[in-house]
Amino acid sequence: MPSVDPGAALIRFEDVTKTYADGTVAVGGLELEVREHELLTLVGPSGSGKSTLLRMVNRLVEPTAGRVTLDGQDVMSQDPVLLRRGIGYVIQDVGLFPHRTVAQNIATVPGLLGWDRHRTQDRVRELLQLVGLDPAVHGPRYPHELSGGQRQRVGVARALAANPRVMLMDEPFGAVDPEGRRALQVEFRRIHDELGTTVLLVTHDIDEAILLGDRVAVFSQGGRLEQVDTPVRVLTRPATPFVEHFIGGARVVRLLSLATLTPADLEPGAAAPAATRPVVTLRVGDTLERCFAALATSPDGVVAVEGDDGEPVGALTLAGLHGALRRSASAG
Numbered sequence: 001m002p003s004v005d006p007g008a009a010l011i012r013f014e015d016v017t018k019t020y021a022d023g024t025v026a027v028g029g030l031e032l033e034v035r036e037h038e039l040l041t042l043v044g045p046s047g048s049g050k051s052t053l054l055r056m057v058n059r060l061v062e063p064t065a066g067r068v069t070l071d072g073q074d075v076m077s078q079d080p081v082l083l084r085r086g087i088g089y090v091i092q093d094v095g096l097f098p099h100r101t102v103a104q105n106i107a108t109v110p111g112l113l114g115w116d117r118h119r120t121q122d123r124v125r126e127l128l129q130l131v132g133l134d135p136a137v138h139g140p141r142y143p144h145e146l147s148g149g150q151r152q153r154v155g156v157a158r159a160l161a162a163n164p165r166v167m168l169m170d171e172p173f174g175a176v177d178p179e180g181r182r183a184l185q186v187e188f189r190r191i192h193d194e195l196g197t198t199v200l201l202v203t204h205d206i207d208e209a210i211l212l213g214d215r216v217a218v219f220s221q222g223g224r225l226e227q228v229d230t231p232v233r234v235l236t237r238p239a240t241p242f243v244e245h246f247i248g249g250a251r252v253v254r255l256l257s258l259a260t261l262t263p264a265d266l267e268p269g270a271a272a273p274a275a276t277r278p279v280v281t282l283r284v285g286d287t288l289e290r291c292f293a294a295l296a297t298s299p300d301g302v303v304a305v306e307g308d309d310g311e312p313v314g315a316l317t318l319a320g321l322h323g324a325l326r327r328s329a330s331a332g
């Protein structure tokens with residue numbers, strides 16, 4: 001769950017339209033604010049203008065009408081090269097330079113910014129550790145000597161190298177197998193919480209959007225913004241029939257992975273120790289998904305719950321879990 005408080009708007013789309021030369025309206029009359037420090041996920045079906053929208057921030061695409069501002073300044077009035085140096089950009093196939101080592105790839109922007117060798121080396125080491133790679137092992141390797149997931153980590157490290165205020169990520173985990181993708185998603189969320197970089201992340205995967213986003217923006221064809229809100233509210237209060245349909249039938253399952261256990265959901269008093277009780281204990285703050293799994297393996301349908309200090313605070317039953325789920329659904 002998000003731990004960084006989002007601040008004021010850092011990026012603004014003001015009535016932005018992009019019509020391509022053949023008449024395709026990729027983005028239509030978009031009003032959207034991206035708050036400083038937030039991770040905003042952009043989700044929608046193929047062709048709903050997500051990539052176009054992202055690329056208007058670093059001027060890879062120019063709006064036909066309206067304006068995009070970064071920190072109050074129209075991006076069209078800024079030098080594109082300088083603008084892009086301050087904005088990390090990660091795409092699906094990473095685009096690492098094949099003939100440069102991992103360390104050299106990560107050092108690209110610091111090099112352009114004229115950092116000295118020491119500072120750059122320190123930064124490369126720090127970033128490799130941050131994304132879960134071993135600087136001594138992976139730093140000297142070439143991209144083809146890494147797995148897809150490792151390459152993606154290097155792509156993230158490279159984009160973060162010069163400490164950009166903004167990161168644009170276009171299907172950053174799309175090329176990674178499903179298992180590796182979940183690990184990368186969780187790790188990226190942690191990195192975001194640690195750094196507080198403002199991130200716009202494009203995905204067509206609603207689960208990824210829900211898992212990663214502080215807020216989720218849902219788009220339909222023509223770059224129409226259907227809803228922008230917190231994950232729980234998008235799940236529990238879809239603003240339009242399109243959003244409802246796009247989320248699909250698995251809303252409860254998604255909510256389980258998002259909502260967490262609170263003391264209010266518990267029966268008072270600890271669950272009595274039972275010889276048959278499996279050694280599963282829950283903690284306040286665990287996801288309801290974890291609670292569900294624990295209850296499913298409990299022979300008497302009761303699981304003891306601890307507080308942060310490890311002291312027992314109560315017991316969870318299936319009725320408590322149901323209440324927690326209802327509470328989460330209505331809390332949005």
Ligand SMILES: Nc1ncnc2c1ncn2[C@@H]1O[C@H](COP(=O)(O)OP(=O)(O)OP(=O)(O)O)[C@@H](O)[C@H]1O
Pocket residue numbers: 020021022024025026044045046047048049050051052053204
């Ligand atoms: N250079 C271009 N010239 C003409 N049309 C384009 C161009 N780039 C994108 N489009 C069209 O604009 C619309 C939006 O494309 P965009 O790539 O922004 O969507 P997307 O939501 O990112 O899609 P995907 O999830 O498939 O990447 C699509 O209909 C696409 O065909």
